[in-house]
Amino acid sequence: MKKHNFSAGPAILPASVLEEAARGVLNINDSGLSILEISHRSKDFIAIAAQAEQLVRELLNLSDDYAVMFLSGGASTQFFMAPMNLLNEDETACYVNTGSWADKAAKEAKNFGKIETLASSKEQNYTFIPRGWEVPAYAKYLHLTSNNTIYGTQFHWWPDTEVPIVCDMSSDMFSRTIPVEKFGLIYAGAQKNMGPAGTTLVIVRKDLLGKVKRTLPSMLNYTTHIDNDSMYNTPPVYAIYVSMLTMKWIKEQGGLTAIEAHNQAKGDLFYHELDANPLFHGTVTVKEDRSLMNPTFLAINEEVDKAFDAAAKAAGIDGIRGHRSVGGFRASMYNAMPLEGVQVLVDVMKDIAQKMG
Amino acid sequence: MKKHNFSAGPAILPASVLEEAARGVLNINDSGLSILEISHRSKDFIAIAAQAEQLVRELLNLSDDYAVMFLSGGASTQFFMAPMNLLNEDETACYVNTGSWADKAAKEAKNFGKIETLASSKEQNYTFIPRGWEVPAYAKYLHLTSNNTIYGTQFHWWPDTEVPIVCDMSSDMFSRTIPVEKFGLIYAGAQKNMGPAGTTLVIVRKDLLGKVKRTLPSMLNYTTHIDNDSMYNTPPVYAIYVSMLTMKWIKEQGGLTAIEAHNQAKGDLFYHELDANPLFHGTVTVKEDRSLMNPTFLAINEEVDKAFDAAAKAAGIDGIRGHRSVGGFRASMYNAMPLEGVQVLVDVMKDIAQKMG
Known part of the structure; x- marks a missing residue:
């Protein structure tokens, strides 16, 4: 049936992507080897990773002001990695609480700076997206969750502000056009529109980095990954491969x-x-x-x-x-x-x- | 040819595992769905994850004193996650420097406590495993890298100490028997003997946890993952699936x-x-x-x-x-x-x- x-x-992927993804497990690019057993430093995978980045750039019309990373650890890791990299202890970031994930993002950020919740629909069981709030100019960034998977709500507008938006787009990334220039950082677990579980796309405006005073573990520093084309350590090869195939499919559509x-x-x-x-x-x-x-x-x-x-x-x-x-x-x-x-x-x-x- | x-x-995997891994991408357990597109909360994947943990326990004869986790972020994430979870600022951990990865592990740990290097073969370009060192009783743990992928050396003995060993076994996990009881924590990126890149096996003696004073981000706290059967957030489904298949193959051998x-x-x-x-x-x-x-x-x-x-x-x-x-x-x-x-x-x-x- x-x-x-x-x-x-994890969610539906195009049938043609799954077929190619299965073929790659047996034999990638006619090499006689599986995509699961080739080095991440091999020319086959380096080409796949480069194509994945190029597709992100093409689909979003991304300028060179932005860096593109394929990390692991899911959006849940970005909940603390974003503030660790963008916010000093004495600085303020603003959050809008539109669902469980937005709520968790704010909670994890609290260890790294002052967190202000501008608006929340939590008391109404997140049945709508709050309106009528303004972003103070002193905010280092505004955090939004663009689509709330659990509660079925979605931002269909973007706030009018000069403050860079940090946005969890895990569940609607690549589902629509977005005004990229409003965003300082976009992160998205792959496992909805982009690919299988196992990699997280992170897009960051490069001028926002290098401004925090804390010491960051190498793996938690965006700059480490940018400087190493997301290959500081062994990347999640297969998840990036299938994401690349899915983005190619999006382009073909x-x-x-x-x-x-x-x-x-x-x-x-x-x-x-x-x-x-x-x-x-x-x-x-x-x-x-x-x-x-x-x-x-x-x-x-x-x-x-x-x-x-x-x-x-x-x-x-x-x-x-x-x-x-x-x-x-x-x-x-x-x-x-x-x-x-x-x-x-x-x-x-x-x-x-x-x-x- | x-x-x-x-x-x-990433490295060679058994041909039979690759064949089953490819079939799973098209149709998992005759469900008509791909392993890449089913929920991590589905009964199919919950059974796969449980079987993966069970196989780890069987292969290593692991007692209930130990917890088993399948995380992401590679061994490089364990370089800082282990000390974050095990070491207070004023406590000492000992490291033996047998290669680039051991060196990195010690460097990343320095932000979280006092790190003593007991021995090193770095000056001799890591051409041997140093001998003749002792582990001080005040050490919270001893960190070893059991096999040094780059320099071709391997520990074929284990130090005589009561101090729990924290060991990076990324490149020789499941390649031999080990005296598990000597280890407080074992971590291993999957992409050598265990599966494809994308998940990291972490085994920890549970009594060592919950003793640090620092506030840990939820995702960096081992207890979070243990309490949620490695499903606090969406796990790297496919990497865990293929690791399970590979461990099953090891058992069959x-x-x-x-x-x-x-x-x-x-x-x-x-x-x-x-x-x-x-x-x-x-x-x-x-x-x-x-x-x-x-x-x-x-x-x-x-x-x-x-x-x-x-x-x-x-x-x-x-x-x-x-x-x-x-x-x-x-x-x-x-x-x-x-x-x-x-x-x-x-x-x-x-x-x-x-x-x-």
């Missing part, structure tokens, strides 16, 4: 403008059904804040919940259960999810409404 | 006793030829310190060097050039290298001697 993978992450239109079409299809269907309702209270990556929704009662869960499984739909802290359902629709996959989901919802509505 | 992969790491005998046989075959062949000599000055993982050797002149390099390539031998800091050759013979591969290498050496000797 054809599976429709709505997992929140027409780049971020085309991807954004495709994701909008999927979101429109899904949310239209959600708004029309009497048996389900979204968990996000402000419609303009709804995520195009992770629509979260609840059935109106337990009977519908169970029936829908069973019908979805029967239709080959996988990974649709909501995060344990929200419950209900979450239909993650990353780049590689085709419109047809969303149609299957919508059809199941319609069907349930017809039977039980 | 059949390739013989003598790379120092008869476990570490059988693997050790096999590695000894390969070492005997190679070093016998090296000692007999007039055109080559080893870089290690004390024969008892020679590595069974990474024999390093030089040709007697440039003509032999070039001829051997060409003949090796023609025989399908790959990755045999020495590290840039030593030059010459390095024939890494990790677990997955069969005796026949070493025989091909030895035959090329014999052949060169016959032609040019």
